[in-house]
Amino acid sequence: MRPQAAELYRMLTLRHWTERLFKIAAVATLVIVLATLAALLLNAVTDGAGRLSWQFLTSFPSRKPEEAGILAALVGTTYLMILTAVVAVPVGVGAAIYLEEYAKKGWFSRVVEVNIANLAGVPSIIYGLLGLELFVRAMGLDRSLLAGALTMALLVLPIIIIAGREALRAVPPSIREASYALGASRWQTIRYQVLSLAFPGILTGSILALSRAIGEAAPLITMGALTYIAFLPDGLLAPFTVLPIQIFNWVSRPQKGFFAAAAAGIIVLLVVLLLMNALAVYLRQRYQRRLYL
Amino acid sequence: MLLRARRKRVGERALQFSFFLCGALSLLTTFGIVAVLIFETVEFFAEVSLLEFLTDTQWTPLFAQKHFGILPLLSGTFLTSAIAILVAMPVGLVCAIYLSEFAPEPVRRKTKPVLEVLAGIPTVVYGYFALLFVTPLLQTFVPSLSGFNALAPGMVMGIMIIPLISSLSEDAMYAVPQSLREAAHALGASRLQVALRVVVPAAFSGIAAAFLLAVSRAIGETMIVAIAAGQQPRLTLNPLVPVETMTAYIVQVSLGDTPTGTLEYRTIFAVGTMLFFSTLILNLFSRSLRERIRERYE
Numbered sequence: 001m002r003p004q005a006a007e008l009y010r011m012l013t014l015r016h017w018t019e020r021l022f023k024i025a026a027v028a029t030l031v032i033v034l035a036t037l038a039a040l041l042l043n044a045v046t047d048g049a050g051r052l053s054w055q056f057l058t059s060f061p062s063r064k065p066e067e068a069g070i071l072a073a074l075v076g077t078t079y080l081m082i083l084t085a086v087v088a089v090p091v092g093v094g095a096a097i098y099l100e101e102y103a104k105k106g107w108f109s110r111v112v113e114v115n116i117a118n119l120a121g122v123p124s125i126i127y128g129l130l131g132l133e134l135f136v137r138a139m140g141l142d143r144s145l146l147a148g149a150l151t152m153a154l155l156v157l158p159i160i161i162i163a164g165r166e167a168l169r170a171v172p173p174s175i176r177e178a179s180y181a182l183g184a185s186r187w188q189t190i191r192y193q194v195l196s197l198a199f200p201g202i203l204t205g206s207i208l209a210l211s212r213a214i215g216e217a218a219p220l221i222t223m224g225a226l227t228y229i230a231f232l233p234d235g236l237l238a239p240f241t242v243l244p245i246q247i248f249n250w251v252s253r254p255q256k257g258f259f260a261a262a263a264a265g266i267i268v269l270l271v272v273l274l275l276m277n278a279l280a281v282y283l284r285q286r287y288q289r290r291l292y293l
Numbered sequence: 294m295l296l297r298a299r300r301k302r303v304g305e306r307a308l309q310f311s312f313f314l315c316g317a318l319s320l321l322t323t324f325g326i327v328a329v330l331i332f333e334t335v336e337f338f339a340e341v342s343l344l345e346f347l348t349d350t351q352w353t354p355l356f357a358q359k360h361f362g363i364l365p366l367l368s369g370t371f372l373t374s375a376i377a378i379l380v381a382m383p384v385g386l387v388c389a390i391y392l393s394e395f396a397p398e399p400v401r402r403k404t405k406p407v408l409e410v411l412a413g414i415p416t417v418v419y420g421y422f423a424l425l426f427v428t429p430l431l432q433t434f435v436p437s438l439s440g441f442n443a444l445a446p447g448m449v450m451g452i453m454i455i456p457l458i459s460s461l462s463e464d465a466m467y468a469v470p471q472s473l474r475e476a477a478h479a480l481g482a483s484r485l486q487v488a489l490r491v492v493v494p495a496a497f498s499g500i501a502a503a504f505l506l507a508v509s510r511a512i513g514e515t516m517i518v519a520i521a522a523g524q525q526p527r528l529t530l531n532p533l534v535p536v537e538t539m540t541a542y543i544v545q546v547s548l549g550d551t552p553t554g555t556l557e558y559r560t561i562f563a564v565g566t567m568l569f570f571s572t573l574i575l576n577l578f579s580r581s582l583r584e585r586i587r588e589r590y591e
Contacts, residue, residue: 015486018485022485026388026390026391026395029387029388029391030388030391030404033384033408033411033452034407036452037411037452039426040418040422040426043426044421044422047425090315091315093315094311094315095312095315095316097312098309098312098313098316099316101312102312102313111320112319115320117576117580118323118577118580119319119323121506121573122513122572122573123512123540123569123572124513125515125540125543125544125565126326126513126565126568126569128547129543129561129562129565130325130326137553157318157319158319161319185301186309187304187308211413215415215417216415217415217416217516218515218519218540218544221547221548222547222561223547224547244415244416244417244516247417247418248417248519251417251420251421251424251425251520252520259425262421263421266418266421269415269417269418270418273413277413
């Protein structure tokens with residue numbers, strides 16, 4: 001009996017220590033991942049902080065690295081995002097309303113659903129090819145702000161639809177039933193009850209979808225957005241550039257001086273992203289408090 | 294009164310129809326993508342034989358001596374994606390197992406959003422990091438590493454994909470019924486044994502789905518490889534030399550001023566078709582695997 005007990009004891013100790021070891025290894029892995037994230041951010045900040053200045057924010061790109069600025073890209077990104085939102089949010093919310101509130105659970109809504117899920121997984125550069133052929137060439141919009149915004153709108157549409165559906169689904173059916181019981185029509189119910197309750201969720205989802213789009217360079221490069229622009233876009237059909245394209249352009253230059261400009265551009269891009277995410281969090285909290293008190 | 298009610302009814306119908314159109318637009322998008330890709334690709338194959346496209350070992354459409362073999366671009370894509378998966382899969386899985394089976398609830402709740410930050414960082418930022426931080430760092434250990442290579446962007450892409458793998462695998466593990474864990478514990482299994490021999494096998498299709506989705510993401514990733522992997526199509530599996538991926542090639546052509554309607558212009562659509570259908574197949578497989586677990590446990 002005794003040797004068996006000793007054997008069991010040894011096994012249990014071994015088991016105890018493997019488990020310990022796994023936990024330590026797992027925590028170490030997590031720490032390494034988070035440290036990489038910190039290194040990524042710190043690296044850009046230390047490389048670019050010295051280059052960041054008012055002059056950088058208000059100057060056009062230049063052949064001389066020390067004079068190059070980000071104004072055209074910053075303004076281009078702002079215009080592009082506003083235009084994208086104007087196109088994508090109403091359409092996305094409309095599609096979400098159709099799928100959640102009107103569509104019968106048949107083969108059609110099933111096809112649309114699978115299709116949206118697949119569109120969300122299509123590489124962004126493919127949307128660039130679509131934009132190039134459809135908006136730039138077939139519709140003759142050239143490499144304009146409008147063509148870019150339409151391309152980006154198609155890219156973020158699936159994300160907005162998915163977020164919108166989640167927000168609509170979170171509205172309890174009892175609210176709809178109460179509204180119908182009071183004699184409201186379907187649209188009145190949607191307009192005055194469902195949408196007002198789902199509004200914060202839709203808003204947050206849309207802002208997060210746009211913050212995904214703001215960092216995208218590949219589809220815009222593919223549809224032909226310019227990389228060097230020394231003026232501000234003055235209309236829907238004007239050529240444009242955006243922050244990630246400008247950063248890409250500076251990173252791919254051979255002169256070392258442009259790397260600092262790229263890093264400073266990255267800081268600007270990250271700050272814009274941070275502000276958008278903070279806005280999403282703030283809006284969600286603010287409206288939720290109001291609605292449920 | 295009746296008239297107003299009828300007018301209201303017509304208005305409601307019109308609204309419903311416009312919402313329907315919004316939903317149908319997503320179908321049109323897919324249709325548009327497929328139509329554009331197929332149209333240009335058919336034009337491309339009117340001039341280049343499919344056999345050359347699939348078997349030639351050189352890709353030089355922009356040179357005087359033109360070769361249209363996609364193999365070098367495929368090998369570049371395969372190489373960077375494989376490195377990314379080799380980094381992301383073990384790390385993501387360990388994170389998922391730890392967070393789902395071991396971590397105390399507060400740690401879990403705080404770690405998840407921080408991991409998600411990794412997925413939200415723009416890919417140009419990762420590209421900058423790969424080119425100017427990771428490559429020089431690796432060069433101190435591997436002096437033969439060239440300034441542009443597959444290794445650094447692959448690794449950085451792996452870091453970007455970690456949250457995708459860890460959160461999808463964690464969801465799959467979370468869906469494993471508690472009764473399975475309890476049964477294993479009752480038979481004397483330790484927590485690690487339960488995690489590795491009960492939960493992971495039970496969540497296998499979810500983990501496989503995460504893997505497929507990660508591969509699809511890696512294949513379609515553009516800016517990291519366009520910045521840090523170089524733009525030299527080369528049929529090699531050596532991670533230390535410059536290569537070019539399918540996505541990076543599309544960027545390279547788009548940056549130059551290739552006239553529309555030429556054969557060079559059509560190459561990006563032929564490459565795009567390859568890219569679109571390979572990611573589509575992976576996404577569809579991944580989705581059907583995820584639906585299978587949902588059916589089994591819900």
